Amino acid sequence: MSEPTESPPAGRSGQPDRPMIALEGVSKTYPKQQRPAVATLDLEVPEGAIVMLIGPSGCGKTTTLKMMNRLIEPTTGRIVLDGEDVTAVNADQLRRRIGYVIQQVGLFPHLNVADNVAVVPKMLGWDRNRITARVEELLYLVGLEPKDFRDRYPRQLSGGQQQRVGVARGLAADPPVMLMDEPFGAIDPITRDRLQDEFLVLQQQIAKTICFVTHDLDEAVKLGDRIAVFGPGGQLRQYDTPDEVLTNPADDYVAEFVGSGAAVRRLSLLELSRLELDQVAVAGGGPGPANGHPVLVVDDSGRPTAWQHLPGLAEPPPLVTVPLSGTVYDAVDVMLDGRTPVVAVVDDDRQPRGLLRWDALVGDLRTKGRRTR
Amino acid sequence: MQSLLEFLSNNWSEVQFAAQAHFLLVLYSVGIASVISIAAAMLLHTSQLTPRSWSRAVRANSRETLLLMSSAALTIPSLALFGLLQPLLGLGVVTSIVGLTIYGIYPVLRNTVAGLSAVEPAVLEAARGMGMGPLRRMVRVQFPLAWPVILSGVRVAVLIMISIAVVAAIVDGPGFGQFLLDGLVRLGGAGSLEQVLTGTFGCLVVAAAYEVIFVLVRRVTTPRGIRV
Numbered sequence: 001m002s003e004p005t006e007s008p009p010a011g012r013s014g015q016p017d018r019p020m021i022a023l024e025g026v027s028k029t030y031p032k033q034q035r036p037a038v039a040t041l042d043l044e045v046p047e048g049a050i051v052m053l054i055g056p057s058g059c060g061k062t063t064t065l066k067m068m069n070r071l072i073e074p075t076t077g078r079i080v081l082d083g084e085d086v087t088a089v090n091a092d093q094l095r096r097r098i099g100y101v102i103q104q105v106g107l108f109p110h111l112n113v114a115d116n117v118a119v120v121p122k123m124l125g126w127d128r129n130r131i132t133a134r135v136e137e138l139l140y141l142v143g144l145e146p147k148d149f150r151d152r153y154p155r156q157l158s159g160g161q162q163q164r165v166g167v168a169r170g171l172a173a174d175p176p177v178m179l180m181d182e183p184f185g186a187i188d189p190i191t192r193d194r195l196q197d198e199f200l201v202l203q204q205q206i207a208k209t210i211c212f213v214t215h216d217l218d219e220a221v222k223l224g225d226r227i228a229v230f231g232p233g234g235q236l237r238q239y240d241t242p243d244e245v246l247t248n249p250a251d252d253y254v255a256e257f258v259g260s261g262a263a264v265r266r267l268s269l270l271e272l273s274r275l276e277l278d279q280v281a282v283a284g285g286g287p288g289p290a291n292g293h294p295v296l297v298v299d300d301s302g303r304p305t306a307w308q309h310l311p312g313l314a315e316p317p318p319l320v321t322v323p324l325s326g327t328v329y330d331a332v333d334v335m336l337d338g339r340t341p342v343v344a345v346v347d348d349d350r351q352p353r354g355l356l357r358w359d360a361l362v363g364d365l366r367t368k369g370r371r372t373r
Numbered sequence: 374m375q376s377l378l379e380f381l382s383n384n385w386s387e388v389q390f391a392a393q394a395h396f397l398l399v400l401y402s403v404g405i406a407s408v409i410s411i412a413a414a415m416l417l418h419t420s421q422l423t424p425r426s427w428s429r430a431v432r433a434n435s436r437e438t439l440l441l442m443s444s445a446a447l448t449i450p451s452l453a454l455f456g457l458l459q460p461l462l463g464l465g466v467v468t469s470i471v472g473l474t475i476y477g478i479y480p481v482l483r484n485t486v487a488g489l490s491a492v493e494p495a496v497l498e499a500a501r502g503m504g505m506g507p508l509r510r511m512v513r514v515q516f517p518l519a520w521p522v523i524l525s526g527v528r529v530a531v532l533i534m535i536s537i538a539v540v541a542a543i544v545d546g547p548g549f550g551q552f553l554l555d556g557l558v559r560l561g562g563a564g565s566l567e568q569v570l571t572g573t574f575g576c577l578v579v580a581a582a583y584e585v586i587f588v589l590v591r592r593v594t595t596p597r598g599i600r601v
Contacts, residue, residue, distance in 0.1 A: 069502060071498075071501060071502055091504075092504040092505070092506045093504065094504070095501070095502055095503060095504035096503065096504035100499070100502030100503060102495060102498060102499060102502065104493075104495030104498075105495065105499070106493070106495035106496045106497075106498055106499030106500075107496070107499070108496060108499075108500075108514055108518075108598075109496070109518065109598050109599050110514075110517045110518055110596035110597075110598045110599050111596075111598060112597075112598060119503055119505075120503050120504065123503075123504060123505070123509075153597065153598035154598065155598065166499075169503070179502075
């Protein structure tokens with residue numbers, strides 16, 4: 001996918017509190033059933049945010065998602081889209097204003113890629129030129145070269161490519177809201193990982209309000225601005241940032257759900273740029289072993305090549321580096337990989353910016369200011 | 374062999390006429406049967422086209438009932454059916470077409486129902502999620518995807534009708550049935566074997582013509598994405 005634009009997505013800076021979708025007292029009880037599939041629920045999805053609905057099978061997360069575009073009609077409550085009560089408007093009209101992407105993709109096999117993407121714009125009566133231009137734009141956006149893919153049929157695409165088309169189709173009429181039901185669930189782990197990364201880059205450009213059903217906690221933590229954890233009986237147990245859900249689970253159920261891996265998962269939420277890193281000096285940059293700071297040997301362009309001196313270690317370990325844009329999780333990864341207790345943090349130009357010690361991980365990580373993610 | 378060729382050249386205009394009549398008789402009956410069955414199957418698959426009170430279960434049951442009735446109709450011996458229709462409708466073309474239409478419904482209905490049901494649920498869910506109403510889903514998605522299956526049902530109907538059309542001769546129906554009936558009634562008489570052979574081969578020629586037509590129609594009407 002292409003480069004992100006400069007403007008930050010609205011949900012992360014602009015007006016984070018304006019709800020794009022609000023479920024007010026919504027519940028769903030299926031006919032002839034005693035217990036509700038979704039218990040009375042209030043949920044606000046802020047504009048421009050990615051909200052992950054997560055929980056075990058049968059917890060009502062998909063039902064909740066489908067009530068947002070009224071594929072399932074709620075038994076009680078109100079659905080408010082962008083300030084407008086849509087509980088009783090024409091459901092087909094409503095769905096054309098909301099992007100919808102599902103796990104099995106569901107591309108129309110008898111239509112080529114361009115026609116698949118064009119389905120909603122055609123229903124909305126766009127003129128031909130506008131549709132053609134939009135299809136090109138979207139295919140490019142999801143990383144499919146239009147001239148190679150436009151005329152292909154779904155069966156000629158891999159699973160990953162099909163889901164890219166699925167996402168493009170969901171975005172076709174530029175809806176402010178996207179509902180995604182485990183879109184990457186049926187894709188192999190490597191491709192899934194790449195699609196997730198691309199999805200985040202894409203979201204930086206398009207800044208949609210996204211509701212995303214998943215049963216994969218790693219996916220929820222990686223993609224979500226907020227996570228809604230559902231429990232049995234269709235009850236919303238906690239609705240908060242990934243950091244909060246992992247650090248302060250609301251109850252025993254959530255604690256058990258986020259499980260023993262929570263501490264490790266949290267590492268991937270912590271960006272190195274937010275840490276107070278230990279200072280490093282550069283060999284030849286000042287007098288002697290710079291006030292007890294570690295010293296790096298650098299090449300002509302200032303890039304570190306080895307440790308010259310590390311206080312507390314007689315024999316300096318081999319140098320490993322991690323980019324400043326990475327997370328603590330990445331830093332741990334390279335330390336384990338390089339079998340070294342210390343890692344140098346470098347910026348985009350590979351200039352040294354500090355270092356992180358293994359000891360600091362199990363001790364207190366000092367962060368500066370609020371989380372900016 | 375010599376005598377068959379002689380018979381053909383002596384009766385060429387009758388043979389030609391019978392071939393055309395046989396072809397058209399099958400065309401009309403299968404055409405009517407297809408319109409009835411495809412329309413019925415589509416109606417019963419589309420929620421907005423049936424009365425509001427008809428739930429999904431009611432529609433599914435009506436489909437099954439129709440299938441059962443039409444398959445029962447197919448088991449009626451053709452001689453008996455035409456015999457029963459004759460007092461009601463008299464002799465001739467109309468009776469033949471009505472009889473054949475009754476036989477033609479089952480294969481087309483069966484395949485239409487199967488084809489419409491075989492469309493992947495994910496495809497229909499995506500269609501619904503994008504805001505396609507029931508009618509649009511049927512016309513733009515379900516029907517085109519079911520078309521190859523429907524078409525093969527029509528083809529089976531045509532093949533069955535070509536042979537049953539022969540029996541229509543007992544109610545004075547048009548086509549090669551006349552040749553066969555005449556020949557069989559006076560078998561052993563002069564030229565009777567030739568008559569029977571002409572009737573038999575005639576049916577084969579009509580069937581071959583239809584096969585060619587089906588190959589072409591299939592090519593032209595199947596969307597490229599689902600051609601096999």
